Amino acid sequence: MRAPLLAFALIAALVAASPATACSRPPPFTDAQIEAFVLGDYRAAAGLVEIEVLTDATFETPGTARVVRVHKGDVAVGRLYRMRGNRDSCSPGNFMTAGMRGWMYVGASEPEEFPGLLSADAIRILRRNGVELQR
Known part of the structure; x- marks a missing residue:
């Protein structure tokens, strides 16, 4: 299950147009490929929850x-x-910064690292495909 979540993280980074650090970017994905990745991650995820971050997290110190x-x-x-x-x-x-709120995938076990929030583009793709997330 880790592979689909990693694929989603890559797609989320590409959709958000985040600058990469110390690695090369793959060729651009088509809209159809991005949609397939987003829907595949949704199907593979054990859970999809909306969270509110209560305390900051660093790479060394967990937040809540x-x-x-x-x-x-x-x-x-x-x-x-x-x-x-x-x-x-x-x-x-x-x-993970206190006050953040949004949707994230969770696996069958407790997440140890913050997987990131779903991007607005990913949420639009899910909604367009019948996944009714509350606003």
Whole structure:
């Protein structure tokens, strides 16, 4: 399941046009490929939850996020996740800052690193394909 989430992270970075650090960019993806990646990640994810970040996270020190809505999966509203920031070689990292709110995928086990929030483009693709996320 890690592979689809990693693919989504790559697509989210490309869609958001984040500058890459110390790695080369792959050729641009077509809209159809991006849509296929987003829908594939949705199907593969154990859960899709809206979170509110309560405390900042660094790469070394975990922060806390609380589940405020559940769209998919067996996750309780109010559940707390302790996650560190996530940094890889091809993106500036996914930072968790108090006050952030948005949708994220969760796996079958507790996330140790913040996977990042779904981009507005990914949410539009999901909605266009019948996934009704509350606004």
